[in-house]
Amino acid sequence: MGWRYGRWVVEHPLPLAASSRPEVGALVRAGDALASGTLLGSPVRIAGARRLGVEPGDLDRVTRVRVGTDVTRGTVLARTGRRFARAVTAPIDGRFVHRSYEGDFYVAPVTGTWTVRASMDGAVIRSDDAAVTVEGTAWALGGVAAYGPDAFGELVLGVDAPTDELAPVRVDVRMHDRIVVGGARIAAEAITRAHACGVAGLVAGAAPAGGLRVVYGDEVTASGGATVDDRPTVLCLLGFGSGPLPAELYRPFVAFDGRRAAIDVASARLFVFAPEALLDASLDAPALVLSGDFGGVRPLAGETTLTGVTRFASDAYCEGLATQDGVVPVPNVLPYDAPR
Amino acid sequence: MTGEAAPPVRRRTVDVALEARVRRWTVDEVDRRTSLIDSVTVQPDEPVDGEIIRVGSGGVMRVAVLAGGSADLEQVLRRAVLASGADLVLLLRVNDARSFVERAAALRDTRPDLVLAMVPDGREADGIVDLVEALRLGCAARTPAPRLVVAGESRAALRIKAAAAGFAVELLPDPRRPEGLRAFAHRAREFRRGTDTDAVLRDEALEEVARLVAARGRDTLVLDVAGGSTSLVRAGTHGAVTAIHVAPLGAGTAADRTVGRAGLDGVRRWIPWAIDAPTLLERVFNRARWPGAVAAEASALALEIALAHEATSHALADAAGAGLADVLRDAPVTVVTGAAASFSRAAHTALVAIDGLGSPRPTTLYRDADDALLALGGLAARIRAEGGDPQAALGDDLEERLVPIAFVAPVTPGRRSKLLVNGAAHLADDLVPGAFFSVPHHGIVDVAVTGTPLKARGTAGELGVIVDARGRPLVLPPRDAERIPTVVRWFAALDLPVASTA
Numbered sequence: 001m002g003w004r005y006g007r008w009v010v011e012h013p014l015p016l017a018a019s020s021r022p023e024v025g026a027l028v029r030a031g032d033a034l035a036s037g038t039l040l041g042s043p044v045r046i047a048g049a050r051r052l053g054v055e056p057g058d059l060d061r062v063t064r065v066r067v068g069t070d071v072t073r074g075t076v077l078a079r080t081g082r083r084f085a086r087a088v089t090a091p092i093d094g095r096f097v098h099r100s101y102e103g104d105f106y107v108a109p110v111t112g113t114w115t116v117r118a119s120m121d122g123a124v125i126r127s128d129d130a131a132v133t134v135e136g137t138a139w140a141l142g143g144v145a146a147y148g149p150d151a152f153g154e155l156v157l158g159v160d161a162p163t164d165e166l167a168p169v170r171v172d173v174r175m176h177d178r179i180v181v182g183g184a185r186i187a188a189e190a191i192t193r194a195h196a197c198g199v200a201g202l203v204a205g206a207a208p209a210g211g212l213r214v215v216y217g218d219e220v221t222a223s224g225g226a227t228v229d230d231r232p233t234v235l236c237l238l239g240f241g242s243g244p245l246p247a248e249l250y251r252p253f254v255a256f257d258g259r260r261a262a263i264d265v266a267s268a269r270l271f272v273f274a275p276e277a278l279l280d281a282s283l284d285a286p287a288l289v290l291s292g293d294f295g296g297v298r299p300l301a302g303e304t305t306l307t308g309v310t311r312f313a314s315d316a317y318c319e320g321l322a323t324q325d326g327v328v329p330v331p332n333v334l335p336y337d338a339p340r
Numbered sequence: 341m342t343g344e345a346a347p348p349v350r351r352r353t354v355d356v357a358l359e360a361r362v363r364r365w366t367v368d369e370v371d372r373r374t375s376l377i378d379s380v381t382v383q384p385d386e387p388v389d390g391e392i393i394r395v396g397s398g399g400v401m402r403v404a405v406l407a408g409g410s411a412d413l414e415q416v417l418r419r420a421v422l423a424s425g426a427d428l429v430l431l432l433r434v435n436d437a438r439s440f441v442e443r444a445a446a447l448r449d450t451r452p453d454l455v456l457a458m459v460p461d462g463r464e465a466d467g468i469v470d471l472v473e474a475l476r477l478g479c480a481a482r483t484p485a486p487r488l489v490v491a492g493e494s495r496a497a498l499r500i501k502a503a504a505a506g507f508a509v510e511l512l513p514d515p516r517r518p519e520g521l522r523a524f525a526h527r528a529r530e531f532r533r534g535t536d537t538d539a540v541l542r543d544e545a546l547e548e549v550a551r552l553v554a555a556r557g558r559d560t561l562v563l564d565v566a567g568g569s570t571s572l573v574r575a576g577t578h579g580a581v582t583a584i585h586v587a588p589l590g591a592g593t594a595a596d597r598t599v600g601r602a603g604l605d606g607v608r609r610w611i612p613w614a615i616d617a618p619t620l621l622e623r624v625f626n627r628a629r630w631p632g633a634v635a636a637e638a639s640a641l642a643l644e645i646a647l648a649h650e651a652t653s654h655a656l657a658d659a660a661g662a663g664l665a666d667v668l669r670d671a672p673v674t675v676v677t678g679a680a681a682s683f684s685r686a687a688h689t690a691l692v693a694i695d696g697l698g699s700p701r702p703t704t705l706y707r708d709a710d711d712a713l714l715a716l717g718g719l720a721a722r723i724r725a726e727g728g729d730p731q732a733a734l735g736d737d738l739e740e741r742l743v744p745i746a747f748v749a750p751v752t753p754g755r756r757s758k759l760l761v762n763g764a765a766h767l768a769d770d771l772v773p774g775a776f777f778s779v780p781h782h783g784i785v786d787v788a789v790t791g792t793p794l795k796a797r798g799t800a801g802e803l804g805v806i807v808d809a810r811g812r813p814l815v816l817p818p819r820d821a822e823r824i825p826t827v828v829r830w831f832a833a834l835d836l837p838v839a840s841t842a
Contacts, residue, residue: 015445015448016441016444016445016448016477016478040441041439041441042439042440042441042442043439043440043441045440097441097477098440098444098473098476098477100469100473100476100503101469101472101473101476101502101503101504101505102469102503106440106477108440108441128481128483129481130448130479130481130482130483131482131483144629145629208618208622209618209621209622209624209625210617210618210621210622211618213621218600219600221596221597221600221628222595222596222624222625222626222628222629223596223628223629239625239626239629239630240621240622240625240626240629241622241626290626290630290633291626292635292636292637292640293623293636293637293639293640294622294623294624294626294627294630294633294635294640294643295619295622295623295626296622296626297626297630312634312635312636312637313636313637313638314635314636314637314638314640314641314684315641315684315685316634316635316636316641316684317684318634318636328636329633329634329636331360331361331632331633331634332630332633332634332636334630339631340629340630340631
C-alpha cells in the first residue's frame, strides 16, 4: 500500500502530573503544545485522616484542595470545621499529587516542567491524565521502527536519489526544525550532525543498527521506542542496514517537499499534512525482500516467477521466487504494509 | 454374506502457529485412536472445513510485581512469572530506593497488563499498600487499567484489595504453594488467550508433549526455542510438570531481545567464522522485524543457531534464578521442538541442546519434525479438556513420531579412561579432556567410561553416540583466533560443513 490518505487516530501518552490538557473536541495542530505538566521530586507524605480524626471515606468532606493543585508551604490541605479545629497543611512548596486510600496526602516539590506536543492535525477525541488522543486526516506512511521523541516540521529532501545515503555534509543549520528525507540509509554521523544542527527528524529506508546503538544506547531494540528526552528522531521505513526506497515511496517525498509533517514514534508513522489531491493514491508500494543473509531489505523489482520448492545455500528447502537478483525464499518477500 | 461397517473416521485439523504462518496438520481419529496424517504450511487465514484446534503463543502479558523485601521471595516470584509465560516488565520491592513518584512513573511507563501484589505476611502489608498507592497514582487513569492480582496472607491481602480502589482485583492462593503457582499460571494463560477461549497455548501443548513422552517411562525435558519464546518443560513419569516459558526470548522475532540479554559477543561466539558486530546487529534487527523469515544463506543460518544457543542458556539462567536449573537441565530424555528443531540438519539441533543446556548427565536426544509433536501436544490438551486420556489416544502415533537423533554422554575423563560402547572399547577417537566426537551407532546403547561414574543406557540415532568431554560449564576462548577453530572443530565433529565467511 505505502502512502495512504485517510483518518488517523494518534494517542499521546502523558507523563505523571499533567496540569493542562485540551478538552475533548478541541482542535489541535501538529507541533502545538497539547498538554503540559510538572516534573516532581521526592514527595512528602502527610498523615491526613488520622491527624484530622476522620474516617478516610469522610476525607472528601474536609479536604480543601483538589489533587493536582500547586500548593505553597502552609496551604491548608484539609481542615475539620469544629470549634477546636484540626488542619493538615502542606509542609513544602510543590504539588498535591496524591491522596491515599487510607487518607494520607502526598505533596511533591516541582523540579521542572514537561510539554507533550501534538503529532496530528485534528480534534481531540479523548483526554485524561493518562493520554490525549487526536483524530485527524493526513497522508501517512508507515515504517518499521522509529526512535526518539515525536518530531514536527517541514519535509525537506536530503538526497538526490532514493538509493543515496544521506551524507553528513548535506545536513546543515538551514534544515533546523525540519524533517529530512534521507534516502536508502542514514548513518550515525548524519544522525548526530542533524541533531546538532537542530533538525527535527530524519526519515530513510534504513539506518544501521550499530549506529542506532551509538545514538540511543545499548538497550535499543528493533521495535524502536518513544523517548521524551532530547534525542534525535529517526524513522526507518524498510529495515536496518540499507534500504533503497522504491520510486513509489520516494516520488511523493518530492511532491511533499516543504509541506508540514510529523513523525509519530509510537506507531512508527510519518504524517504529511497536505491536500488529498496532491498525490495519486493508486501508487502502491512494491513488495519488500529480505536479503538471504538478513543484512538488508530492498524493494522487489522486475519480473518474478515461482520456482517451487528450492534448496538454498543454507540447506533450507522452501518455496522460491525467482527475481532479477536471484531466487529468494517466498517467506522473505512481504507486502510493504504486512504486519512486521 | 455379512460385513462389519468400518468405524467412522473423525477428521480434525490442528494448526500450529509459526511466526507468520501456520503448520496445518490433518488428524484422523478412529476408535478413539488419533493419528497425524500430513501437514502443510499455510497462511493463518486459509479456510479449513470441520473442527480445528489452534496451537499458538497467545497474547503478550506484561506483568509488574509488587513484593516484600525478603530475599526468599525472589525465587517464588520468578517461578510464578516464568510458569505463566508472562513478560516481567517491573519488579518493585518495598525496600526499593526509588521515591513514591518515581515508582508511580515506572509503573506508568512499563504499561503492565497485570500487577501481582505478593504479601507473604501481615508485617509487610504497609509497604505493599504504599506500592499499591504508587500503582494508583501511575495507572489509575489508564484505559484499560491493569488488573491487580493479590496473593499471600489472607488478612493482609484483603487490606491491599481495599487499598486498590478503582482497579479490578482478584485474590489468588499464595504462589509459594504449588496450588498457588498453578492458579497464577492458569490466570495468566486465561489472560493471554484473550477472546480466543478455545485456543491451546504453546505452553500447554509443550507440557502435554512432556507428559506424553514421560509416560513412556523416563523423565523428559522438552526444550522449545521458537521465534519469540523459549521454554523448558520437565515432566516426571507420574505426570508432574515443572516448566518455565520465557518471552520474549527466541531465535526469530525476539532475536533483538535475545541479543539485548546475551550481548552481541554472547551470540557471536557461537558463529564459526569472524563477523563484525555492526553487521551482526543489522542481521539481528532485520530478522526480528521479519516474522517467518527463512535463512537462505549459511551466515543467516549460523545466526539463528547462535541465537538459539543463547536463548537456551538464558532461559536456563532464568530457571536458575527461580531455583529450577538442575531440574530443567538434567533429564534422561530431551526433546527439542520449535525453531531449534527446524534447522536443516539434526546436528545443528544437537549442538543447540548440548551447548545451550550444558547438562552434565547423559540424555537421549529427540527432535520434533514439522511440529508434529506440538500438534500432538495440542491434541492432548484438547483431549484432556474433554475428559479423555491423551496417552491412550495418542500413544501409538507418538511412538511413531519420536525418533532419537543421538545419545549424548557428557564425561570428565581421567588420564587412562576408555570409552566402552556396548562393552567394546572405542579407540578410534582420543578420549581426553576437551574431546567432542560422535560414535556411529543406531538403537539402544550402553555407554561407559572407565575410571569415571559414567555408565548409562540410551538410544542413539542418526548422529550416533555423542561423547562430550569439553567440561561444564562450557568455556569458549574470547579471541577469534582461538574461538573460531574451536567452534569449527565442534561443528566438524558432527559432520557439519562450515562454508561461509560471514
